[in-house]
Amino acid sequence: MLMNLHGLRFFIVLSLFGISITSCRKDPQVNLDSSSNPSVVLIVWDGIRLEDMINSDGSLREDIVPFMKQLSVKSNSFYTARFHHQGYTYTMAGHLALLTGQHFPVKNDMSGTAPVPTILHRILHDNQVVPEKTWIVATKSKICSLNNCEDSICQQIPVPSGMCGLYGVWGPIDSRTFQASVDVIKKHKPMFLLVSFSAPDIIAHTGDYEGYIKAIKQADHYTSQLYSFVSSLYEDSVMFVITTDHGRHDYDYTGHGDKCPGCTSLFLLINFPFQNNVEKLFDTYSKNTIVHRDLYCLTINFLSINTHHGFCDIN
16 A cells, blocks of 8 residues: 555656656656756755754754755745655665665665666766766765666766765865865766765764754855856756755764664755746645655656666556
8 A cells, every 4th residue: 555655646746747657768758847958966965864954843944054945945946854764874875875766785884885776877878978977076985985886787887977085184074075066067067966065974973063053054055055056057957956865863963873753854955947847746745755766766757867677667
């Protein structure tokens, strides 16, 4: 019954966007009202506990995430605090879920690799573009390990581009990740870019709550600057996504890793390059829980990727 309800909900969303419900294969009739050269920028704020950035009524706190709050109310934006993590609430597993729509017990260190192709691999395979059109830019070194893939498809394509482990004198700092992202966008104008700001998670682990909140504010600021830059460069052809890889314990913000509500309750903001059907999408999803599969399938349909082995098919 749960599978049927999920399928019905996703059927509705795909139908709203005019997407084939029998398959996500590339179809010339598929129309997402975007340009002929769609791109996706996925911004990940590492390790944000939802309750630390929302008010009691569920609205975003303007004193902590002013840009995100401003963006969330745009007519071409979709925001929800009902993005549910069904898998492993660690950094590597969370990033992998965002890139594959699936949950795997991947190692949470540099040895962690993708057991299936990520969105970056599928772009390289399906579109036959150069590796510089797919990027991971992250403060933490280990996240670029997800560019390594164990699937046979990945043996046929080059490794996606990555720039991770952006450290300063005192350790990882998100300002370098921000600047590296700007440089990548300027030089390569990627079709898919994941930017991971890790300071919130790193600082929270030290027990510095004020520093953790400050890092969230900084992530919001960097995201604002990236959004402005991307919007001017891509000319209304980019889907801009803001989310987190995992939350934090309800009972102890310094940790995460289990299935407590604090770890599994996430936020999701999508800004589309078009306005049609966004309100209907919100009406459909605002009262339901979104999972990683939903975001993944919406992303690959936006990018018109067809090599997903039926994962997004509705049976």
